[in-house]
Amino acid sequence: MKKKSGSGFRRAVLAVFGDERRQSITIPVFAVVLSLLASAVMLLALGKDPINAFLGMLRGCGIIPKANYAARTGMLTDFMSFLNVLAPMIFAALAVAVASKTGLFNIGISGQMLFAGFIATVVVGYSDLPAAAALPLVIIIGIVAGALIGGIIGFLKYKFNINEVVSSIMLNYIIQYVVSFFINMYYVDPVSRQSMYISDASRLTVTGVEIFGMKADLPLAMLLVPPAIIFAKVLFDRTKIGYEMKSVGLSRNAARYAGMSVGKNMVLSMLVSGALAGLAGVAYYLGYFNSIQPGVLTSVGFDSIAVSILGNYNPLGIFFSSFLITIVSKGSTYMSSSAAIPQEIASIITGLILVVSACTFFIRTKLARMSERELESRRAAEAAETPRPAVPAADDDSKGGER
């Protein structure tokens, strides 16, 4: 790095990212911008127009208008459909955040979603209960079923010291195959090769409502989003349980020393995390969809990890990052068909965002060191009214990475 431009560059970087309190916003934004730039380069290399591709995503989500619409559909149709995928994403990302507060990594969201969705489908979806009874029941069953799986993972960790990442992955596969077995054995729709459709009364989506002459599917699960976000926020910041969970996550030894039950808190956070994942599951399989494709786990469960990290495990941050990642994943379908770009690029963008987000800690310490050095050279400059040269800062630049 050249000395002169180095310090100018440093000042510019610090002007944008220097404020420590704003870093929880500026750094994720930086991650997103960097990944979008990288994907733009990739698209250019493929000979595609990146701007058009990104606009295509927004169009697909009903955020900006498409050139033309089929009869009796419009932006609202797309936007409602977008909200319908957004809701499960938010629940799933909150689930990741709850587990992470106690230092656990719930990578089993997809499995918990599938299990909750399957149980609710079989118990309520195939019944002839009226909507007034069916809908609350779907929600309750989803929450309980998800909590059950989450609780098992927490219990295995607490009782047998089994790494939660390994056990949740194992449970993911077990659930995937077992559900697949039952669907293929008993509930398969011979035409679609998926599970049979659930009753309209049990679906968390009111289909075909006409608003301003546009037909839209109203996502009922979206109504639960604000309460879920508030619940998580209050839990983390204002409750005894939240305080204990954070203590356990930050320092297991200190928590034990303070008389908290580490095991109880881990199981509890996995129960809550699983419950939120279960909610995501019913919103996904009995809301956005109305049947289950056997043999696959939804990518929502994995994308939600990206969302959660990007949102800094903060409920409000998660709301915004869900919005963003869902635009990428949901909008990619339309982008793909309108601009002839492979849809898989969406997961690559998500992946890139994740990779940059994983370096958040590094970026933070790097920034801290930068502002430290800026302060120093400023002090040196002030002291150097005398002709003595200032400390060359570029020297330690090259070594910063080792420490």
Add this chain to the structure above:
Amino acid sequence: MSEYIVEMRGVTKRFPGIVANDNVSIAIKKGEIYALLGENGAGKSTLMSMLFGLYEPDEGEIYVRGEKVTLESPAAAAKLGIGMVHQHFRLISNYTIAQNIVLGIEPKKRLLGFLPTLDIKKANRDIAELSRRYGLEVDPTQKIEDVGVSVQQRVEILKMLYREAEILIFDEPTAMLTPQEIEFLLKIILELRAGGKTIILITHKLEEIKQVADRCAVLARGKLIGVIDAATTSTREMANMMVGREVETEIEKKPANFGREILKVEGLTVKNDDGLEVVQDVGFSVRAGEIFAVAGVSGNGQIELADAVAGLAKTSGGRIFLDGEEITHASVRDRILRGMSYIPEDRQNVGLVLDFDLAENLALKSYFKEPFCRKGFLNKSAFEEHGNRLIEEYDIRSGQGIHTQVRSMSGGNQQKAIIAREIELESKLMIFVQPTRGLDIGAIENIRRQILAERDAGRAVLLISLELDEIMALADTIGVIYRGKLLKTAPAAELTSRKAGEYMMGVSA
């Protein structure tokens, strides 16, 4: 050719937030024992870490044998014949002594004539020979995790000698040793000098400097205060130089006034993760107004003993009573509520949640009670009031008051915060483990006074310390622990530090 084997000229080293060394210049002659004296944080270790190649100076130059050198790694330092015994040993616990010593310069052989492999048999022979030559007996085939601290230190010294180091740096080598072991080590150091080696001794113990050093550089707050002749300077002068003011060496201790029995331990046995009994059949009692101190060399079960009394370690035998009630199987929380405070050895990883702010940490043991918590919801203003009051009363200094992240506070203030929190619990029993470790003289004095004040206020105090001086200064009753057993329990007045040292090494007379 310079008369100095090592010269550091105008060396400055900065870390985020502090200047660890500020324009320090020292020069060391070949074949002398050169001491570096200073309080914690004075910059002794940082200075030597630069000579050892762990850090590079921001400014200044280093000369070895008259030539200017850049030491970008310990390997570079080793090539110049510089070796260092760190305060925290750098050993691989699941490797043998020989494997540890040869690590990095292992003898090789060719298996089947071509496959390069380690020649561990040759290593074992070489180490056995080396250890005999220097009088540092070790068994090369033993694993590090199976040997005690003083043997581990021998391994560190042998590591340097195996590399044929000429300049030997010892960082606080006596901190964990008994008086007898210290004597042995100092003898070895003198012998090494006689063998032509140059020795740099980092320490804050004045007597040791008097005993062995030729010259001594005094550091304070990163700056070099002066270089003195060890033979002609009194320890008192050294201490004043190091601290920068008159030091009170004695703390006043009122006569004891014992009350009823508060803590009673009977036949206590604790097993570690490997199923070994690290505490064996230990029994003692502590009365109100009494300081019962457990003396012993590190790793003899004293930490496990404290953890078992506090409920953090499982007991496999014996019983514990607090104020007459059995608490052997009570939970940690239950013990706290019944009246037990605990200042743990590891203040950063156990005593505090480093990423919480000061207010949250000060409420770590009372957050679940009124007024901090009502019906499961926290009352933030109660946290703040409580935090502000303790900061005021206990003089806890921090950058942003109660909202300071504890991680960013100095070790002394972290310990102040823990002690404030634990005293505020007004417990019948207070357990202090290594309460002054790593703190500077001012803080040490202050904490020792607080411990005495708690005793005078009628609390029972269980003090566990590796520093015999501290125990001698504070204890009313001393129990010496060796390999998990309480070898000797006696009133402090009946035990000299020499005698206690003998018990600490397992010599039961």
Add this chain to the structure above:
Amino acid sequence: METFISDGLSFALPLFVIAIGGIYSERSGITNLALEGMLGMGAFVGALAVVLFTNGAFAGEFYLAMLFALLGGALFAVIHAVLCINFRANQVISGVVINILATALAAFLAKLINSAVFGQNSNKFQLSTAPTLGAIFPGISGVPVLGRMYVFVPIILVVALAAWFVLYKTRFGMHLRACGDNPHAVDAAGGNVARTRFIAVIASGALSGIGGICFAYYIAANFSPSIFMGYGYLSIAALIFGNWRVMPTLAACLLFGFARSGGYAVAKILELPSTFSNLIMTLPYIVTLLLLVFFSKSNRAPRALGEIYDKGKR
């Protein structure tokens, strides 16, 4: 009985070579959940080499695939190494992130290359079947088990032996294991912790790549994104039972392999319909969970595993 044994081995040994990769990385102190991504990307590169460089009639196809899978896995592992060592990312998060990225990349690139080079709309690369010992040495084709054994079984055993030798008998191996116990000691002894760990992670990628391409040949005789079946995580479970040691890990892998082939054998004997294969597929995972219940407590992970190494810290 013969299928039981050969299927068991064909599943267990690729798992084993991946697990050895994991042992390399974790014994050096770097948690590696990215094995899944590495094996998949390794298989992708191996299969890509086959479809690009051969036209389906090349006798050495399998060995070519293996070589490129090794390189591909190693190359992809650089990401994990850079994130964990240079950028000091949380190693668990890095691993999971890399797996997600690998799944996306493999699907995207496979589709892209198929349409750009071959004009097909597919995300699969067709491979032939792996050669058997009997096909190479016609003399033993009649010998039970041995004759129908895939050639990768003995190859992996040789690789495993070499990996074991390097880990326990050489200077490099000694430094590697030391890095996982006390990196400060290695640093003080003049070793280079970052470089040793970097090499260890790259080695884990290379070994995972080998395992990945064997799975591609054995399970499907093609490469497709469905290579991401959790085998990487299974091998992590295996090395945890194996207590991060090579030989016990082999035993764990054999157990998984035979649990799976045993399940299929029983299903065949009972003449169960094919939908039951879904249930049999769960066997290795269930066995894993059960074993973890019994073995996790007594396990001792490398002491410095997952810790970010900071030279300055004492």
